[in-house]
Amino acid sequence: MVFYFTSNVLPSVYTIYMGKDKYENEDLIKYGWLEDIWFHVDKLSSAHVYLRLHKGQTVDDIPKEVLIDCAQLVKANSIQGCKMNNVNVVYTPWANLKKTADMDVGQIGFHRQKDVKIVTVEKKINEILNRLEKTKVERFPDLAAEKEARDREERNEKKAQIQEVKRKEKEEMKKKKELEELRSYSSLMKAENMTSNQDGNDSDDFM
Numbered sequence: 001m002v003f004y005f006t007s008n009v010l011p012s013v014y015t016i017y018m019g020k021d022k023y024e025n026e027d028l029i030k031y032g033w034l035e036d037i038w039f040h041v042d043k044l045s046s047a048h049v050y051l052r053l054h055k056g057q058t059v060d061d062i063p064k065e066v067l068i069d070c071a072q073l074v075k076a077n078s079i080q081g082c083k084m085n086n087v088n089v090v091y092t093p094w095a096n097l098k099k100t101a102d103m104d105v106g107q108i109g110f111h112r113q114k115d116v117k118i119v120t121v122e123k124k125i126n127e128i129l130n131r132l133e134k135t136k137v138e139r140f141p142d143l144a145a146e147k148e149a150r151d152r153e154e155r156n157e158k159k160a161q162i163q164e165v166k167r168k169e170k171e172e173m174k175k176k177k178e179l180e181e182l183r184s185y186s187s188l189m190k191a192e193n194m195t196s197n198q199d200g201n202d203s204d205d206f207m
Contacts, residue, residue, distance in 0.1 A: 002028070002143075006135035007051075007069040014066050015052045016073060016132070022106030029108060031143035032094035033150050037062065039074045040108075042088040042118065046078030048106075050094070059093050059117065067091075067119060072128045075121045085123050092116045 098109040
C-alpha cells in the first residue's frame with residue numbers, strides 16, 4: 001500500500017507519497033522516477049517520503065512551501081523525530097539513492113553525498129499536517145508498470161527530440177544549398193551582363 005498526499009498550498013499542486021512500511025519503501029526505491037525527490041529524517045528511523053516534481057524541474061526548483069510540507073510529513077512519521085524539535089530532514093533526487101545487496105530492508109545510501117540537502121524542522125505544525133491528511137489517499141499501484149510507462153514516455157520524448165534535431169539540420173542543409181545555388185546563379189548573371197556590355201562596345205566601335 002502507498003499513501004498519496006497532495007501539496008495544494010500553491011496554485012501548482014504537487015504529489016507526495018510514501019510506503020506503508022519498509023517493505024513498500026523497498027519497491028518505491030526500486031521503481032522511483034527521475035522526477036522524484038526522496039525525504040527522510042537524518043540519522044533516525046522515519047518514513048521514506050517522495051515528492052514528484054513537475055517535468056523539467058530539479059531539486060533546486062522545489063518551492064519553499066512544498067519543501068516544508070514534505071519535511072513536516074517526514075517528521076510526523078518518525079517514531080522518535082515526531083517528539084523532537086529542530087529535526088534535520090535530508091532530501092536528494094531519487095537517482096542519487098544507492099541500494100546494495102548487503103543493506104537491510106529500508107536501508108539506503110547515496111551515490112554522491114554532495115547531492116544530499118538538509119532542511120531543519122523546528123517543530124510540528126498541525127495546520128500543515130491536517131491539510132495534508134485531508135488529501136490522503138490509499139492505493140495499491142503497480143509500481144513496476146508505472147515505472148515502465150514513464151520510462152517509455154521518456155524514450156519517446158528523446159526519440160522525438162532527436163528526430164526534430166535531424167529535421168532542422170536537414171532544413172538548414174536545404175536552405176544552405178539553395179543559397180549557394182542562388183549565389184552561383186547571381187554570379188553567372190553578372191558574367192553574362194559583362195559579356196553583353198563588351199559586345200555592345202565592339203558594335204559601337206565598328207560603326
